[in-house]
């Protein structure tokens with residue numbers, strides 16, 4: 001049923017960040033959300049898993065209004081929605097294997113052997129074979145990022161939220177993560193929302209684009225539509241030409 005973000009409003013103090021943001025990730029598609037730094041992209045994703053509650057409007061995931069779920073229902077939802085955090089957000093005191101397997105241990109139906117296998121599979125997908133026993137402090141930034149991705153996919157979620165999945169990675173690793181996002185979508189039918197500043201990566205993975213600007217949805221459309229848009233704000237952003245945006 002996808003993810004519907006409807007008329008989302010969120011302020012922090014007197015700073016209005018989201019001012020009626022609406023966009024939909026349709027079932028099975030990968031939606032890329034673009035927007036400048038500080039525009040509210042991470043804030044938007046946090047609403048999808050109930051880490052923030054809206055001042056107004058709502059987010060519907062798979063037919064459930066997130067802000068109306070009980071805590072128990074919210075935990076169940078979070079198992080279906082993998083979240084790749086912008087800054088990895090690993091637990092420093094846990095090994096890589098324990099970080100990746102964290103969401104699995106709460107499943108009564110998976111034994112330790114099965115969990116170990118699943119963790120190994122996920123680490124292989126992000127090219128971190130052999131890193132099971134390391135601790136986050138012993139990883140590079142890119143390795144942490146990839147461990148965060150492995151954790152997000154470990155529960156085989158139906159939805160995946162990727163907050164800057166390729167930022168800070170070398171080009172080869174970036175391409176690998178893009179492949180992984182495509183595989184999740186094409187082979188497993190995952191519905192995804194990807195936030196990225198990496199325009200090349202965005203065009204590789206997007207079924208559709210949206211742009212968040214000044215708290216609202218400024219643009220939504222296919223890759224062809226965004227390539228051909230006349231909107232100077234959108235063009236300025238994807239072409240890296242701030243002068244276009246200023247004239248708008």
Ligand SMILES: Nc1ncnc2c1ncn2[C@@H]1O[C@H](COP(=O)(O)OP(=O)(O)OP(=O)(O)O)[C@@H](O)[C@H]1O
Nearest residue numbers: 012015017035036037038039040041042043044086
């Ligand atoms: N918990 C919070 N308390 C107060 N202000 C917050 C909080 N979370 C986010 N903000 C503010 O909301 C705005 C949007 O933040 P957000 O993290 O969503 O930006 P972003 O679009 O993800 O930017 P970037 O591309 O740099 O990651 C910023 O001005 C930020 O300072």
Ligand SMILES: [Mg+2]
Nearest residue numbers: 041042043086
């Ligand atoms: Mg962010």
